[in-house]
Amino acid sequence: MKGLRVFFVGGYISYRALFGFLSPWVFVPTLVLTPIFQILLFAYIGRAAGARSDEFYVIGNAMQYASVPCLFAMTQTIADERFWQTLGPILISPAGRLPMFLGRALPVIANGLFVAAFSLFAGGLLLGVHLSGAEWLRLAPVLLVATFSCTGLGLINAALGLRIRETAVLSNVFVGILLVFCGANIAVDSLPAWMGHVGRALPLTHGIEAARDVARGASLHAVRGLVATEALIGILYGVVGFGLIRWFELQSRRLATLERV
Amino acid sequence: MRTLRLLAFSWLLHFKMLSQSAFDGFLAILWPLFFATVAFFMFRHGHRSGALGPVALGAAVMGVWTATSVSASSALQRERRMGTLELLVASPTNLAFVLLPVTLATSTIGLYCIVATLIWARVLFGIHVPVEHPLPFALGILGIVVTIGSLGFLMAVAFVRSRRAWAIGALTEYPIWLVCGFLVPISLLPGWVRPISWALGPTWGMRAIHAGAFGGPAWADAGVCFALALCYVAAGALLLGRMVDGARRAATLSLT
Numbered sequence: 001m002k003g004l005r006v007f008f009v010g011g012y013i014s015y016r017a018l019f020g021f022l023s024p025w026v027f028v029p030t031l032v033l034t035p036i037f038q039i040l041l042f043a044y045i046g047r048a049a050g051a052r053s054d055e056f057y058v059i060g061n062a063m064q065y066a067s068v069p070c071l072f073a074m075t076q077t078i079a080d081e082r083f084w085q086t087l088g089p090i091l092i093s094p095a096g097r098l099p100m101f102l103g104r105a106l107p108v109i110a111n112g113l114f115v116a117a118f119s120l121f122a123g124g125l126l127l128g129v130h131l132s133g134a135e136w137l138r139l140a141p142v143l144l145v146a147t148f149s150c151t152g153l154g155l156i157n158a159a160l161g162l163r164i165r166e167t168a169v170l171s172n173v174f175v176g177i178l179l180v181f182c183g184a185n186i187a188v189d190s191l192p193a194w195m196g197h198v199g200r201a202l203p204l205t206h207g208i209e210a211a212r213d214v215a216r217g218a219s220l221h222a223v224r225g226l227v228a229t230e231a232l233i234g235i236l237y238g239v240v241g242f243g244l245i246r247w248f249e250l251q252s253r254r255l256a257t258l259e260r261v
Numbered sequence: 262m263r264t265l266r267l268l269a270f271s272w273l274l275h276f277k278m279l280s281q282s283a284f285d286g287f288l289a290i291l292w293p294l295f296f297a298t299v300a301f302f303m304f305r306h307g308h309r310s311g312a313l314g315p316v317a318l319g320a321a322v323m324g325v326w327t328a329t330s331v332s333a334s335s336a337l338q339r340e341r342r343m344g345t346l347e348l349l350v351a352s353p354t355n356l357a358f359v360l361l362p363v364t365l366a367t368s369t370i371g372l373y374c375i376v377a378t379l380i381w382a383r384v385l386f387g388i389h390v391p392v393e394h395p396l397p398f399a400l401g402i403l404g405i406v407v408t409i410g411s412l413g414f415l416m417a418v419a420f421v422r423s424r425r426a427w428a429i430g431a432l433t434e435y436p437i438w439l440v441c442g443f444l445v446p447i448s449l450l451p452g453w454v455r456p457i458s459w460a461l462g463p464t465w466g467m468r469a470i471h472a473g474a475f476g477g478p479a480w481a482d483a484g485v486c487f488a489l490a491l492c493y494v495a496a497g498a499l500l501l502g503r504m505v506d507g508a509r510r511a512a513t514l515s516l517t
Contacts, residue, residue, distance in 0.1 A: 025425040029432035037435035044445040045300055050308030166283040173288075176295035186302040 003099045010095070011103025018077045018084075019107075021069070031115050035065035039123035042185050052187075054127040059215055060184035062119035063143065063208050066112040067150050067178045071171040073111055074154025077104040078245065079161025087162075088258055091249060101158075101245055105151050105238075112147030131215060138214045145227050146207025149234030150178075153203050155241025162248040183208050203237060206230040267354060268362050275366035280373075285332045290373050293324035297378050300444055301386045314390050317382035318474055319443035322467055324374020325409050326437050333364040333413025334430025337421045347515050350505055357498040361414050368410035375402065390474055397480060398473025401466055404486035408462030411493035418497045421504050422513075442467055462489035 021027055043057040078101060081087040090100070120139075124131060131139070157174055161167040179185070181199040188199045188209070199205045210226035220227070252258040279285045297320035304316050337360065340346040349359050382388040392398045416433070420426035439445060440454055441463040447455060458464045465486040472479035508514040 023425060025423065026428040029425075029428040034432055034435065037432075037439070041435045041439050041444075042299075042303075044439060044449060045303055046307070048309065048445045048449055049300075049304040049306075049312075051303045051306055169283045169288045172292060176292060179295050180298050185299045186306065190306050191302065 003096055006095045007099035007103035008106070010100060011106050014104050015073065015077050015107040018080045019073045019111075020076055020080075021072065031069055031111070032118065035062060035068075035115060035119035036122050036126065038065055039119060040126065043123075043127055046185070055124075055129045055215060056212065057185060058120060058123040058127055058129045059211050060208050062123055063116050063146055063204055063211060064178055064182060064184035065119055066116035066143075066147050067153075067175050067204065069111040069115050070108055070147060070150040070154045071157050071174050072168075073108040074105060074151055075158045075161045075167050075171055077108065078155075078158035079167050082162060082258075091253075091258070097246060097249075098242070101155075101242065102238075105155065108154060109144070109147050109151050112150060113143055116143045116147060135215055135217075138220050139211055141220065142207055142210045142214055142223070142227055142230075145231050145234070146204055146211070149203035149207060149230045149237065152234040152237030152241060155238050156244060157241075159241050159244030159248055162245065162252065178202060178204055181205070201233070203230070203233050206233070264358055267358055271359065271362035272366050272369070275363045276369055279332065279366055279370050285328070285367065286370060286373075289328035289332075289370055290324065290377050293320060293327050293374050293378060294381055296320065296323060296438075297381060298385075301382065301388065305386075313382075313386070313388045315471060315475070316444060317379060317386075317388045317390050318470060319467065320382070321375040321378035322371075322405055322463070322470065323438050323443050324378060325368055325371025325405055326441075326463065327434060328370040328374060329364065329368045329409050329413040330416075330434045330437070331427050331430040332367040332370075333410070334416045334420050334433075335427040336360060336363045336367075336413075336417040338424065338426050341515060344515070350509075350514060355498075356505060357414075357494075357501050360417060360501070361410075361494065361497075364413035364417055365407070365410035367413055368406045371406060371409065372402075392474050393476045394473045394479065396473075397483065398470060400483045401469030401471075401473045401479060401486075404469055404483045404490070405463055405466030408466050408486050408490040408493070411490040411497070412462060415493045415497040415500070418501045418504060421501075421508075437461070437463065440464070460489075462486050462493065465489065 016022065021030055039058050039061045042061050043054045046052050046054070046057050081090055117140075120131070123129070153174065157167075157171055160170060164170055181191070181195060182202050182204040183199055184204070188196050188205060191199060206226040207230040210223040210230065213223050213226070214220070297317070300316055300320055301313065304313050337346065340349060350356055352359070379390060382390070416430060417426075420429050423429060440447075440450070440458050441461050442458065443463075447458050447464070450458070465482045469479040469482035469486060471477070472482060505514075
């Protein structure tokens, strides 16, 4: 029961306290408007290049932009404890590490889901990409799994944030890598072979492919393989991320570097 | 003469500081490379792979705005956070002369981006950008750095009352890339966007650079680019006086 409280209540409070984008003056420009501009940018580049349809870029970029809250929020809600000098008191508390850190991921997933869904809706509205109610219903679980998976990468990012000072730079680098490799704007099959392999090992790639299939009318059953792979990648990244957090915690205790900023 | 010395030394000081920053220096160079890479692949796989030269040039110039948008818009907020804003306002030098070199330094960081992106395009994608007329090309580059620095100055002043100015600056990154025709021809955008493009100095700077590289008349475009930069500085200086007076009167200058 205590673990559940730490997971839900503690996670929510930590998220509200530490995720600096929650002020409307930051949230609206960065997580509501910017993804729409990213969609427009790539849709127009696509038109200029004579490449893919608008739908391709709307879905790809709406989902890729979910990586911004997933990476930044996950990192801030864990690594910023160090910045605010609260990491020590938290780590000496008897609360279990698993509910304490993973509980913070739940609001992050919800935020990522909102960003992806809203961008998809607004981008589609602006560029005339229509999705029916049934397609939205089928897309919802795909978006949820993709944001969950990306939050797994966010956990790794957060763990690295316990060692690296420049977390904003690190998060932006991960966002950039996802932009190039996860098939948001270039189909993974069109990338050079080695880039395709990297892309398939990253979160979002299978989710974006599944979402595009669903938008073309495929059933959830037809894309279950892609969704399952996406979920598996998310779990794998999450496990590695949590392991890294624990390892860095032990390392920082041993080296007395816990709160060095 | 003293003003020129102040501008030059202040620009150099901030340029050195920004060059050492992981966020304002390293990331500002790396970030546009991700977008350039995506754009190169998109054009290569599209029906217009012949346009890769102009795309490489546009992608290179994008970095100048990336380096400026967030750093410049939050320049005054940064001074406020460090506790130096009051000292700068109280000094006998006009605050505009203190702030302008800061934003010009941010856009100068963009020169790194231009070089890095052109090397990236050449080495990894085999894209060669010819420079048919080096002098207008160089003037275009100078024009884009000056006009973007000046636009950054105007933004820094306009957002001085916002504690989250960086977010507004970040918001402008993609629209400016799009509207100024860095990667997408302006003719492809809706008609109502074009007057906005014409009011933005980077549009004309990009045209001058393009003409310098691939041939065509560049001088008029470069002239408009510099003229718009002057307008931004004048507007920013006027606005800055009002903002500072307002903040002094309300005793809110140092509120973070």
